[in-house]
Amino acid sequence: MTISRRSLRVTLLLVLTLTNPSAAQRQRLSMDPAWRFALGDHQGAEAPAFDDARWRRLDLPHDWSIEGTPNRDAPGGGRIGYFPAGIGWYRKAFRLPAGTRGREAWLEFDGVYMNSDVWINGFRLGKRPYGFISFAYDITKHVVPGVNVIAVRVDNSLQPNSRWYTGSGIYRHVWLALVDPLHVGHWGVYVTTPRVDSGSADVVVRTQVENDQTVARQGIIRSVVRDGAGRDVARAETSFSLPPGQRAALEQHLPVLSPRLWSVETPNLYVLRSEVLVGGRTTDATTTPFGIRTIAYDKDRGFLLNGRRLKMKGVNLHHDGGAVGAAVPERIWERRLALLKAMGANAIRTSHNPPAPEFLDLCDRLGFLV
Numbered sequence: 001m002t003i004s005r006r007s008l009r010v011t012l013l014l015v016l017t018l019t020n021p022s023a024a025q026r027q028r029l030s031m032d033p034a035w036r037f038a039l040g041d042h043q044g045a046e047a048p049a050f051d052d053a054r055w056r057r058l059d060l061p062h063d064w065s066i067e068g069t070p071n072r073d074a075p076g077g078g079r080i081g082y083f084p085a086g087i088g089w090y091r092k093a094f095r096l097p098a099g100t101r102g103r104e105a106w107l108e109f110d111g112v113y114m115n116s117d118v119w120i121n122g123f124r125l126g127k128r129p130y131g132f133i134s135f136a137y138d139i140t141k142h143v144v145p146g147v148n149v150i151a152v153r154v155d156n157s158l159q160p161n162s163r164w165y166t167g168s169g170i171y172r173h174v175w176l177a178l179v180d181p182l183h184v185g186h187w188g189v190y191v192t193t194p195r196v197d198s199g200s201a202d203v204v205v206r207t208q209v210e211n212d213q214t215v216a217r218q219g220i221i222r223s224v225v226r227d228g229a230g231r232d233v234a235r236a237e238t239s240f241s242l243p244p245g246q247r248a249a250l251e252q253h254l255p256v257l258s259p260r261l262w263s264v265e266t267p268n269l270y271v272l273r274s275e276v277l278v279g280g281r282t283t284d285a286t287t288t289p290f291g292i293r294t295i296a297y298d299k300d301r302g303f304l305l306n307g308r309r310l311k312m313k314g315v316n317l318h319h320d321g322g323a324v325g326a327a328v329p330e331r332i333w334e335r336r337l338a339l340l341k342a343m344g345a346n347a348i349r350t351s352h353n354p355p356a357p358e359f360l361d362l363c364d365r366l367g368f369l370v
Helices: 005-019 330-342 357-366
Strands: 027-030 035-039 056-058 086-095 104-109 116-120 123-128 135-138 147-156 174-179 182-196 200-211 217-226 232-242 247-257 270-278 281-290 295-298 302-305 314-317 347-350
Touching: 104 116, 123 135, 182 217, 182 270, 182 281, 200 217, 200 232, 200 270, 217 247, 232 247, 330 357
Parallel strands: 314 347
Antiparallel strands: 027 174, 035 056, 035 086, 086 147, 104 135, 104 174, 116 123, 116 147, 182 200, 200 247, 217 232, 217 270, 270 281, 295 302
16 A cells, blocks of 8 residues: 555644643643753843843753852851852743643742742742742743743852752752643642551542633542552542632542552552543543551550551651752662662651652652651
8 A cells, every 4th residue: 555645644643633632631741851041140031032042051950059169168168068059040931732722831840949939921920938849830821822931040149048958949840730720729639548457448538629710610520549550449429510710629438448558568559540520521630649558656556557566767868869969860769769778777757858759759669658
């Protein structure tokens, strides 16, 4: 059979169309590649038309302190390894993916140290003084169909401000989430397991559903628990009706029979899939990994995990990766945790601030108490 170039182009176009996520499905896209960076303060750098052509090109995560030369006269002193701090700017130009008309856009930062000011297309989204917590901005009203420009000013100049190495800059991942106006809220799923025994577990799911449209919406929140093999082991559906601009927290109880418990020896994990459905069509979906276990403290027996006494054998871990600074590749955390596991550790004290999200995910998967 002969295939012309034109028919091949049409076929490829159809394949791309069919394999792209539905316009109603949630997308979470990495914003790490292709930023511009410059040390120092730059007047007017928040403006979209600002000329950053001579700025350095780099990918995130990025820690500019570890790139500098240690100096005994550094304002932060020995507490931060005598490394430089100061002020830096980041800029990124991007276009929204095709098929995103009518969807909301959230810009998510896993961590910026510190005093970050963020702009989108010249509009100031806000300031985040603290340098270790994740945060997000709703940029729906400020993005345009063409080129969009993010600008971030990071100010770590007020030294000393820590008694341990902090790093400087956008040292964790950045994401762009695209969602339907009727959706599960940002960080809107909360899973607990208040009752667990060998026969069954009660998985309690609290889901915040938000309707950001101008009309009332009705739908169903569907929660499905899947085991490590991908099999559905529990399911619940709850109807809701939301006026325009309103949100609701829905609670569901999902019994899981013969649960495989999470422990430091066997860190079994389940995945909760949360879906918002309208007329049988999924408008939003998100997943949440979790473990089924019980914890308790007893005045005579100490700490109990799944009813059994467990001695915590822990270490302190700061957020940095030693010679690589604060922008730590996940593979380094994997290696570190594997070495700690091999030496008998089962607990981590994250001294002294919230760690990166991927660090917590690794601890869940490898069997560490945090």
